[in-house]
Amino acid sequence: MALFLMPIFLFQISLEELLNKAMKNNPEILSAQRIYRATLYQKEYYRWWLPNPEIGFGASFSEPRFEFSISQKLPFPSKLNALGKKADSVSSLELKRLELMKWEIKTQIKEHYFELWFIYSQKEILEDMKMLVSDLAEVVQSRYRFGQEPIASLIRVQIELSKIQERIINLSADISVLSSKISELVGEIPDSNIFPEGDIFPAKFDLPYSQLKDIALAHSPQLQVLQAEIELSKSDLFASKTELYPDFGFMFDTMGGMMRAMITFEIPAFFRKKEVKKIMESQEILLSSHSRFEAEKNRVLNLLKSFKDLSDSSFELWKLYKEVIIPQAELNFSAARANWEVGKVDFLTVIDSLTLLLSYKIEEKRYVSLNRKYNANIEKLLGLDEKEVINYEFNKER
Numbered sequence: 001m002a003l004f005l006m007p008i009f010l011f012q013i014s015l016e017e018l019l020n021k022a023m024k025n026n027p028e029i030l031s032a033q034r035i036y037r038a039t040l041y042q043k044e045y046y047r048w049w050l051p052n053p054e055i056g057f058g059a060s061f062s063e064p065r066f067e068f069s070i071s072q073k074l075p076f077p078s079k080l081n082a083l084g085k086k087a088d089s090v091s092s093l094e095l096k097r098l099e100l101m102k103w104e105i106k107t108q109i110k111e112h113y114f115e116l117w118f119i120y121s122q123k124e125i126l127e128d129m130k131m132l133v134s135d136l137a138e139v140v141q142s143r144y145r146f147g148q149e150p151i152a153s154l155i156r157v158q159i160e161l162s163k164i165q166e167r168i169i170n171l172s173a174d175i176s177v178l179s180s181k182i183s184e185l186v187g188e189i190p191d192s193n194i195f196p197e198g199d200i201f202p203a204k205f206d207l208p209y210s211q212l213k214d215i216a217l218a219h220s221p222q223l224q225v226l227q228a229e230i231e232l233s234k235s236d237l238f239a240s241k242t243e244l245y246p247d248f249g250f251m252f253d254t255m256g257g258m259m260r261a262m263i264t265f266e267i268p269a270f271f272r273k274k275e276v277k278k279i280m281e282s283q284e285i286l287l288s289s290h291s292r293f294e295a296e297k298n299r300v301l302n303l304l305k306s307f308k309d310l311s312d313s314s315f316e317l318w319k320l321y322k323e324v325i326i327p328q329a330e331l332n333f334s335a336a337r338a339n340w341e342v343g344k345v346d347f348l349t350v351i352d353s354l355t356l357l358l359s360y361k362i363e364e365k366r367y368v369s370l371n372r373k374y375n376a377n378i379e380k381l382l383g384l385d386e387k388e389v390i391n392y393e394f395n396k397e398r
Contacts, residue, residue, distance in 0.1 A: 012195060014196070015113050021186045021187070022106070022185055025187030029105060032098040032101045036094040036095050036097075039094050042091070043084070043091055046087040050072070050073070053072040054070070054071045055068075055069070055070050056068070067255055069254070070251070071249060071250065072251075073248075073249050074250065075247050076247055079239070079243075082235070086232070086239050089231045092232075095228075096225045096228045097225055097228075099221050103221050103380045105185055106380070107376050107380040109182060110373070111376055112181050113182065113196060115369060116179070116182070116195065116196060117196040117200050117368075117369060118366060118369035120175065125361050126167055126358075129164055130161065130164045130168070133157060133160050133164065133354070134161065136354075137154075140154050140347060141154060153346070153347035153348070175195070200369075202314065202367065202372065204311065204315045204371075205308065205311060205378060209305055209308050212304060212308060212389075213304065215389065216381055216383075220383050222300055222381070223296060224383070229293075230289045232289075233282065233288075234286060236282050237283060237286055239282075240278045240282040244275050246265045249264035303377070303381055304382070307378045308378060314374060315367075315371050318364060321360060321363055321364035325364075326361060329356055333350070333353040333356075333357050336353040337350050
């Protein structure tokens with residue numbers, strides 16, 4: 001194919017390679033990974049560490065005497081447990097956010113990649129059409145010299161050549177822009193434009209919406225983030241309730257020349273009003289988290305249905321163009337050209353049939369690109385790629 005005979009200065013790379021590079025180099029993913037790793041340290045010091053002890057040294061002014069004191073705060077046991085659970089919830093939330101970030105980046109790369117493939121496909125079709133129109137232009141010019149073709153036909157064929165060239169130039173600029181966007185997401189700056197490797201075909205999710213819905217409810221990264229936020233709100237509420245319990249303290253000193261020890265209690269003041277308000281605040285935040293989850297669930301499921309319908313329709317339209325419309329348009333162009341050569345129709349009929357064929361070929365490629373972009377969004381909503389969905393259903397049936 002002409003697409004794969006391009007100059008060597010183009011940077012050939014597969015979608016899988018781009019995705020692998022992005023998972024390692026994308027700045028947003030790297031930042032989210034560091035935030036997640038930071039929460040792992042937080043889990044350790046929240047669960048196991050007591051507050052730092054206080055140690056004091058001094059001397060008496062009335063008598064030459066060295067004095068010493070040490071105190072240690074001991075939180076109520078359930079408070080340390082609550083802080084540990086909260087740290088676990090924070091860590092789990094950041095892990096879910098990291099996974100969602102990966103899906104967001106993967107989907108953006110796929111959308112740009114398939115759009116880039118569509119642009120290269122258009123360019124390939126236009127280059128082929130340019131050669132065909134150039135051949136027609138030579139025939140028209142020859143027929144014009146012999147008085148067999150009006151000047152209007154010669155002008156029209158030159159206009160069509162110019163329009164094709166204009167579209168090729170614009171597509172070259174679009175290629176550069178999309179290559180830059182992909183490079184930004186991947187986290188690299190290549191020395192040349194990118195173009196996709198291999199042929200790309202549409203794909204159809206054969207599972208009905210009802211099954212895709214169940215998968216989304218179980219695996220959707222958007223929903224898992226909000227579920228993790230609910231768990232964090234529950235942990236925060238539990239931690240707020242432990243504030244009602246007293247903290248303990250132990251103190252030992254040698255003040256006044258005597259050794260003494262003391263146990264202290266830090267109890268909620270103001271009849272627990274402050275702590276109760278904190279509990280009420282945490283309860284409202286938890287209810288808000290549940291409401292946000294329900295809203296996001298409805299959004300995800302509605303988007304899933306929309307993208308499923310769009311994916312199915314784009315697949316069927318691709319088949320229609322590939323198997324019916326384009327073959328008919330090719331026959332129409334061949335018939336128009338044959339009739340023009342024997343003088344049965346004018347040249348404008350030939351050009352019109354050719355431009356129609358050109359538009360149909362481009363539409364066929366557009367539906368391939370749209371189908372793959374819709375599928376990329378379905379995968380993001382499901383939290384599984386197409387192969388994982390197939391394996392998921394296979395393992396579930398077993």
